[in-house]
Amino acid sequence: MELLSLIDKLESQVTTSARLPATKKVLLDLDRVLDMVDQIRLAVPKDVQEAAEVLTKREGIINQAILDSRRIKSMADEESKAKVDQSEVLRQANQRGEEMQQNAQRKADAIVAEGQRRAQQLAADAEAFADARVKEANVYAQQVLSQLEQSLSGALNSIHRGLDALDRQEETSAVG
Secondary structure, eight states: OHHHHHHHHHHHHHHHSOBOTTSSOBOOOHHHHHHHHHHHHHHSOHHHHHHHHHHHHHHHHHHHHHHHHHHHHHHHHHHHHHTTTOHHHHHHHHHHHHHHHHHHHHHHHHHHHHHHHHHHHHHHHHHHHHHHHHHHHHHHHHHHHHHHHHHHHHHHHHHHHHHHHHHHHHHHHHHO
C-alpha cells in the first residue's frame, strides 16, 4: 500500500537524519518532510476522507435535528396551550403522545434486549475462555504429576535395589 510506503520513507528520513550531540534531537530537511506529509495526505484513501466528511455532516444533522425538535416542541407547547379547550385536539394530542411513548418504549426495549444479548455473549465468551484456561491448567498439572510420578518411581526403584543389595550382602556375610 502506498500509504505504508510513504510512512516508511518518513520514518527512514527521521532515523537516518543527523543527530545533535548529547540529545535525542535530529536535523530534518523541512522541504522533504513537508513533501512526504503532502504525499501521505494525498495517499489517504477516499473512503477515509469521505467517512470523516460523513461524521462531520452527521454531527451537523444531529445538532440541526435537536434544534428542530426543540423548536417543534416549543411550537407544539404553544399550540396545545391555545387549543386546550378543544377536546378533539386534546384527544389527538393524547393519542400522539401515547404513540410516541409506545415508540420510545419499543426502542428502549430493543436497546435493552441488544444490551442483554451482548452481555450474554460476553459472559459466554468469558466462560469459554475460563474453561479453556482450566483445561490447559489440568493438562499442565497432569504433565507435572506424571513427571513427578516417574521421578518418584525411579527413586523408589533405586531404594529397592539398594535394599536388595544390602539384603544380599547380609546373606553372603552370614553364609561366609
